Structures are given as C-alpha cells and as structure tokens.
Amino acid sequence: MRVLITGGAGFIGSHLAEALLERGDEVVILDDLSTGSLQNIADLTMWPGFSFTIGSVTHEPLVADLMDQCDVVFHLAAAVGVRLVMNAPVHTIETNVGGTEVVLRQAAGRKKLVVVASTSEVYGKGTVFPFREDADLVLGQPTKTRWGYATSKLIDEFLALAYWQEQQLPVIVVRFFNTVGPRQSERYGMVIPNFVRQALAGESLTVHGTGLQTRSFTWVGDVVWALLALIAEPRSIGQVVNIGHGAEVSIRQLAEMVIAKTGSTSPIRYVPHHEVFGQNFEDMSRRVPDIGKLQQLTGYKPRVDLDEILERIIDYWSPELPPLASTLEVPFLHPSTDLYVH
Ligand code: UDP
Secondary structure (H helix, E strand, C coil), rough: EEEEEEECHHHHHHHHHHHHHHHCCCEECCCCCCCCCCHHHHHHHHHCEEEEEECCCHHHHHHHHHHCCEEEEEEECCCCCCHHHHHHHHHHHHHHHHHHHHHHHHHHHHHCEEEEEEHHHHCCCCCCEEEECCCCCCCCCCCCCCCCHHHHHHHHHHHHHHHHHHHCCCCEEEECCECCCCCCCCHHHCCHHHHHHHHCCCEEEEEEECCCCCCCCEEEHHHHHHHHHHHHHHHCCEEEEEEEECCEEEEHHHHHHEEEEEEECCCCCEEEHEEEHCCCCCCCCCEEEEEEHHHHCCCCCCCCCCHHHHHHHHHHHCCCCCCCCCCCCCCCCECCCCCCCC
C-alpha cells in the first residue's frame, strides 16, 4: 500500500509511519511542522518508500496531489494539546475543521479510505463510565475555551460520517485516549512527559487541581497496532471506534508512581487549574474508554500497561541515554513555493 499520513511528523504519526515502512508499505507524510518535528522522522528518511512534504493540510491543491499518489489516508494533522488549545483557540478550530474538510473532500472524489483521528475529549463531562462510542456526549459552554477542541473534532466526526452516508466514502473515525510514548513532547503540557521530566530534573511535580481526576493511558505501539488492524477490517468502515486502555489511574497516583519509579526526591505541588490555564478552564474528572468495540472488530488487547509505559518513558527521558533521533538537516528547499520536499 501507499499511505498518506497527514501530521505524520507528529508523535503518533511518526510511529505509524515507521510501522508501515517496516512492514513494506510506502509512506507519504504531509506535515506543517507546527507541533511535529523533523527529528521525529529523521530515522525514516533511510527507507526508499518514504517521502515527506512540509505544507499545510488546508492547502487543497497540495492535498489533492498527494492523495492521487496514495491508497489510504490517515488524517492525523490537527492542533493538539490542552495548552495549545487554550492559547490558540482560533488556530485550533480553523486547523481542525478546515483540514478535515479538505482531506474528506479530496478523498471523496477519489474514493480513498480515510481514517479520521478524533479524541476522547468529545466525551467531555459524560457521567456514564466507561465511555462507549454510542454514549451521548456532554460538552461545556462555548465560553470555556477548552471545549472548542472537542467541538472541532466532533464536527470532523460528523463530516466524516456524512461523507460515508451521502457519498459512500469509506471512513473510520478513531477516538484516541491519552496516548503516550517516545517523541511525545512535554512542551504542550501532556502529563506523563511533564511529570517524568520534572522528576528527573528534581523539580516539583505539578499536579493540577486535586489530582483526583483520572485518565487511562495507552502505549503508542498499541495505538498503531489498532490503526493497522482497523484498516484491514471491512466492518470498521463507517464506524466510530475508541482506541485506549481500560485501566484508570488518578493523576495524584500517577505522580506518586513517577516519583517512585525514577527514585526522585521531588515533592508533589498541587496547582489550581485556574493558575495554569486561567479562570476560563474546566477539566474532566474521569476519562476511561470502553474498548469492547475495538476488541470485537480486531481482537485488540493492549500489550503495555501503565507500569511498563512509565518505565519506557523514564528510560527515554533519562539524561545519560543518547537521544533516539538525530536532528535532520532540511535537504531540499524549493524557494518559490516555500515547501521542503524530500
Ligand atoms: N496535568 C497535571 N499536571 C501537568 C499536566 C497535566 O496534573 O503537568 C493533569 C491535567 O490537568 C489533566 C491530566 O493531567 O487532568 C491529563 O492532562 P493531559 O494534558 O496530559 O491530557 P488531557 O487528558 O487533559 O487531554
């Protein structure tokens, strides 16, 4: 197969690209490097079936051209991370909705299978646990900036399913639940890279709010496995599917685990949410997926639990270890289009 990954230089996309190349597929990445990086894909450039274009997923002629070359599209390009969403709400909504419009419109003319990345954020403040794909969704007020992200992703879901219903475009919508692994940057506020970096540096671990809020964390390799299994299963078409891990942990417990596993002497510091994100912020008190549908479609069983996730991430961030990827020189600059093409 030849596979287009929008956002392929990002955290999940770069792992997906690697897995596809390793099994013999060809990979075309489109990424604007806003939150992705050349470093994430440095090791992929040695594969003959790999190509990379720097550009925006909202650039329709570019998307059309790349899609002509591919059989399947993973649309992962999006504005992500609570910090980014809070700081740049216009960019978040425009990128997430505009990019998906372009991808689906171009795929529809060519009848390409599109996997649309959505998020567990769409469950919002739901109160029926674990979250199942057919649950009603409970989002907060538009005056609370955070919900713009969930809403933009929900529009993406509606649009994808509308294309399926109206134009028989094969789509699969996946809802990711707190994916973790190497290359996830702590820059956008995600909790595990943040805690691990803080613990290794001997800084306080900043637990937001009471720390009683819960999440479930999924190893990126399990997410990649699920994505590849879903595109191989025709019953996935037209479906919305959770990708996550069924185990739940409070953020306070998580901080304690990170301290214990790093052997750090760092204390925990509780910081009110409004001090981090301003008054206009709401957090979810609980988030855990029902993964029955994914299991039923693909036989999925997450292989890496939280203990092992933390150990792997601590290894990855440990200062004595060499960095996993070297910085990639930008090889070809096309001056008239401001696109770098490899
Ligand atoms: N969190 C925290 N300290 C941090 C970063 C995050 O206590 O340094 C909390 C955050 O408020 C949330 C949870 O950890 O309750 C997960 O945050 P993350 O941004 O990783 O993902 P979210 O599930 O909120 O999208």
